[in-house]
Amino acid sequence: MQIKEIHTVPKLENSIRFQEYAVGIFKTLPTKSGVKKAIKKKLISINGDIATTALFILGEEKVILFESEDSSNFKRLQLTLDVIFEDDYLAIINKPAGILVSGNKFKTISNALDQNLIKSRQLDAVKAKPIHRLDYPTTGLLLIGKTNASIIALNKLFEYKQIKKTYFAVTIGQMEVSGIINTLIDNKNSETHYEVLKTVVSKRFEYLNLVKLSPKTGRRHQLRKHMLSLGNPILGDKEYCNEKLILNGKGMYLHAGILEFIHPFTKQQIKIKKDFSNKFKKIFIKF
Numbered sequence: 001m002q003i004k005e006i007h008t009v010p011k012l013e014n015s016i017r018f019q020e021y022a023v024g025i026f027k028t029l030p031t032k033s034g035v036k037k038a039i040k041k042k043l044i045s046i047n048g049d050i051a052t053t054a055l056f057i058l059g060e061e062k063v064i065l066f067e068s069e070d071s072s073n074f075k076r077l078q079l080t081l082d083v084i085f086e087d088d089y090l091a092i093i094n095k096p097a098g099i100l101v102s103g104n105k106f107k108t109i110s111n112a113l114d115q116n117l118i119k120s121r122q123l124d125a126v127k128a129k130p131i132h133r134l135d136y137p138t139t140g141l142l143l144i145g146k147t148n149a150s151i152i153a154l155n156k157l158f159e160y161k162q163i164k165k166t167y168f169a170v171t172i173g174q175m176e177v178s179g180i181i182n183t184l185i186d187n188k189n190s191e192t193h194y195e196v197l198k199t200v201v202s203k204r205f206e207y208l209n210l211v212k213l214s215p216k217t218g219r220r221h222q223l224r225k226h227m228l229s230l231g232n233p234i235l236g237d238k239e240y241c242n243e244k245l246i247l248n249g250k251g252m253y254l255h256a257g258i259l260e261f262i263h264p265f266t267k268q269q270i271k272i273k274k275d276f277s278n279k280f281k282k283i284f285i286k287f
Contacts, residue, residue, distance in 0.1 A: 002067040004028060012059040016123055018046065019053050023119075024127060026065050030114035031127065043068055079112035084141065085272055088120045089150040089265050091128065094274050095142045097251045101130050113144060124148040132158060135221065137236070140167070140256025141274050153264035158218070164260040167213040167223060168276050170253035170283060171232040172205045172245055181226040191216040192226045198284045205245065208235065210284055223254065253280060 007025045022035045022044070029038055036053065038044050043066045044051040051063075082094035093116070095101065095109060102110040113128040124147045131143045131154045143163070145151035157163045178195045198210040209232070213223050224240040227233055233241040236252040255276040263270050 003064055004067045005065045007063040007065075009057055009059050009061045009063060010121055012057070012121065014123065015056045015058050017053075018051055018055045018057050020123075021057060021125070022063070023125065024114045024117075025063070025119045027115040029065060038065065038068075041068060077107060077111050077115075079107065079115075081109070081112055081116040083116055084274060085270070086117060087266070088122055089145075089147055089263075090154065091117050091144040091146060092259060092272050093142050093144060095134050095139060095256075097137050097139045100136055101133050101142065109142065117144070117146065120146040122147045122149075126151070131155060132218070134256055135224070135252075135254075137252035138254045138256065139277065141165075141259045141272060142256070143259060150264065157261055157264065161216070162261060164258075165215060165256060166258035166260075167215070168255045168257045168280070169211050169213055169223065169227065170235040170280060171209045171211050171227055172207070172235055172241075173209075173232045174207045175199070175209050175211070175230070175232050179230075181229060183226065183229045185219040185222055185225055188219060189217065190219045190222050190226070192223060194226075200284055205235070208283055210280065250279060255280070 005026045005028060019032070019035050019039060023032045024030055029035060039051050039053055042050050045064045046055065046057065046061050083091060084094055085092040093109070100108045102108050109130060117128050119125065126146070126148050128144050128146050129151055131145050131151065134140060134142055143154060145154050175196050181192045181194065182190065184190065193214040193216065195212045196209050197212055200208050202208045215222055221240065224234055224237055228240040233245060234252060234254050236247045236250050238246055257276060258271070258273050260271045262268070
């Protein structure tokens with residue numbers, strides 16, 4: 001049989017059942033059910049012996065995944081992600097525009113994580129999972145959990161508002177220098193703080209503003225709805241914008257630029273920044 005992938009197990013503190021450890025170590029075999037099927041079909045060897053579901057590993061084993069006869073017809077997602085931060089518990093990636101975080105589509109961030117992240121060595125390692133959402137056209141920092149404990153802990157940090165997210169947007173029209181928006185969204189309280197960083201005159205839009213946005217709640221489409229409620233929709237937003245102000249072909253100018261939180265396991269202060277793209281900078285180049 002032809003070799004598809006090779007994996008060397010790092011040193012482990014405790015032994016672990018191979019079928020639990022193996023989830024995510026192969027880019028072409030990201031799920032637990034897939035691992036079980038490959039073991040059943042005798043497509044995995046460990047130190048030269050065929051793997052079994054009862055096998056425990058201790059560390060430093062050489063694991064080989066072989067090509068199956070029908071695998072050539074299997075469609076695999078090829079999507080390289082920009083990984084900004086990663087350790088054994090979590091990761092932070094830079095989400096590109098025009099792709100869903102998760103859902104029923106084939107091309108999603110969720111489906112691309114296993115091929116871009118390093119398999120966690122923790123005993124409760126699971127398939128990597130996004131902790132929050134970014135809209136389809138939004139770019140920027142997305143937090144990922146890699147173990148069962150980290151997914152639970154990170155969700156609690158969001159629940160207790162202990163993760164600070166800062167966004168940057170380009171908005172249309174004249175604005176106050178700063179302010180707080182607290183209009184209801186879906187009959188629920190919502191709050192966003194904003195600060196105008198730069199403003200330029202525009203022939204088509206009169207004014208364009210570079211705005212820093214700090215949401216204090218996490219309602220669906222909150223920032224887009226809040227900017228529209230001020231009469232200053234986000235440039236390129238086709239859903240929450242006056243039809244006459246829609247900009248086609250450039251995407252939406254909304255970027256999740258900063259994530260701040262205390263790491264739930266290392267207790268390290270995490271502050272990750274990712275600058276917005278050049279399309280933002282071109283608007284304000286004179287500054």
